[in-house]
Amino acid sequence: MPYNVRRSTGKRKGKFFKQRDKNNIDPFLQRVANSGALVFPSQFGERRLIEMEQLPFDMWCKNCDNAIGIRTLEHESFNGIVSKWHIRCETCSTIIVVDTSKKSNDKNFDTNLKLATGILDTGIGETKVNTLLSVVNSPTIHHSTLKRLERVVGPPIENVAQASCVYAIEKEKMMSIASYKSQE
Ligand SMILES: [Zn+2]
DSSP states (O other): OOSSOBOOSSTTTTSBOOHHHHHHHHHHHHHHHHHTOOOOSBTTBSOOOOOTTTHHHHSBOTTTOOBOOGGGEEEEEEETTEEEEEEEOTTTOOEEEEESSOOSSSSOOHHHHHHHHHHHHHTOOHHHHHHHHHHTTOOOOOHHHHHHHHHHHHHHHHHHHHHHHHHHHHHHHHHHHHHHHHHO
8 A cells, every 4th residue: 555545434534544554454455355355445445547438348247248337346456546346247146357447558557657647747746646546535556656657658758858849949940040031
């Protein structure tokens, strides 16, 4: 669990978790997850960023060809702010695994990459983005995950910025020449 997560429930709602609480919660969540009990709504908050184009098609049991629903969620794990839902089909009891984001490449979920791009674009850091996410009761992102994602999205952003600078310099040069010539 990241270090700056706010409580989403209880008397101290909105306050940061203390390290002692987190040390207690992590093994508890692990035990709950291992027991197969329902963990939703979880300690990670009640809101998720989902992919509307993809999720409706994934909420389907490939075994018996019936729709599946979130109320039979057995377990939820996280990759960044993307959830991996293990949902039991109410008709045939098969466990269907559904991701809340698509993957454009093999390694990273699009939602996580978009978040990392947004963080670089807005200039806010990991602490602020996790504060924002925990205020809206969404899962937060671990700083090491964020660093890894920034290494993926950083170089393409730098290339675009560099190309944009070159274009701006060229344009300024042309305008200066045009202005100089018009004064002659
Ligand atoms: Zn089924």
